Amino acid sequence: MKKMNFQFHSTFGDMCNIISFELHNSDIKLFGVVREKKPQVLSICEKLTVSEYEKYDLVILTDREMIEYKTYRELLKDCDNRMIIERPVCLNNSMTETRIWCWSEKEIYNEWKKIIRELKKSMLKGAWIGTQFETKKVYDQNHYYTENAKILYEQGMVMMAYAGNCIYELKH
Numbered sequence: 001m002k003k004m005n006f007q008f009h010s011t012f013g014d015m016c017n018i019i020s021f022e023l024h025n026s027d028i029k030l031f032g033v034v035r036e037k038k039p040q041v042l043s044i045c046e047k048l049t050v051s052e053y054e055k056y057d058l059v060i061l062t063d064r065e066m067i068e069y070k071t072y073r074e075l076l077k078d079c080d081n082r083m084i085i086e087r088p089v090c091l092n093n094s095m096t097e098t099r100i101w102c103w104s105e106k107e108i109y110n111e112w113k114k115i116i117r118e119l120k121k122s123m124l125k126g127a128w129i130g131t132q133f134e135t136k137k138v139y140d141q142n143h144y145y146t147e148n149a150k151i152l153y154e155q156g157m158v159m160m161a162y163a164g165n166c167i168y169e170l171k172h
Contacts (some may be wrong), residue, residue: 002104006116007097007162008123008144009170011152012050015087015098018119019059028111031066032056039075041066059085063109080104083112086162094158095149120144127159128169137169145170 002087019030032068034040035057042056043066060066061083069075079102086099100119102112130137145159150170153159159168 002106002108003101004103004108004112004116004155005099005101006119007099008119008146009095009149009153009159010088010098010146011148011166012053012087014146014148014151015059015085016053018115019053019061019085026048028146030064031060031062031064032058033058033075035042035072038091039069039072041075041152053087056087059087061112061115063111081109081112083115084102093156094160095152096160097162099162122146124150124170126171128171129166130166130169131165133165143170 013155029043032042033056034042037092041060046118060079067078069078081102081104083100083102088098089096100116102108123146125144126139126141127143127145128137129140129143145168149159151166153170159170160166161168
């Protein structure tokens with residue numbers, strides 16, 4: 001099985017622009033997913049707005065239609081070679097990383113690899129990583145973030161890891 005995972009800090013607006021650009025320039029279909037006992041999968045045909053993006057837990061880019069799923073696990077099993085975007089969680093002046101990932105039993109589509117490559121080219125990188133419990137920090141020269149995420153950080157937004165308790169200082 002092949003896997004690809006890319007985590008970075010970005011704003012909702014940044015992601016809407018990126019997703020809308022990809023839709024405009026390809027045959028990719030876009031679906032929004034609301035996590036519930038039975039996941040709601042909704043087709044998004046037009047340009048994705050920030051208010052729409054905030055409604056969804058996942059946004060899925062795919063070259064084929066999606067069906068109705070009974071469980072979240074069933075949905076994920078059907079995501080072979082579909083690009084999944086998990087939006088950041090914003091709570092109490094903190095924001096987690098955005099996560100883009102996909103997997104395939106065979107080869108990951110070149111289109112998905114291209115999207116990640118282009119995203120990386122457009123971002124800043126480099127961050128000090130620590131926790132709220134320790135004073136020791138390590139520098140990660142390969143942590144990516146958008147210019148708008150850096151602006152939020154400079155305005156006092158705490159940048160958190162996708163999972164865990166790491167805190168990022170966005171400085172390159």
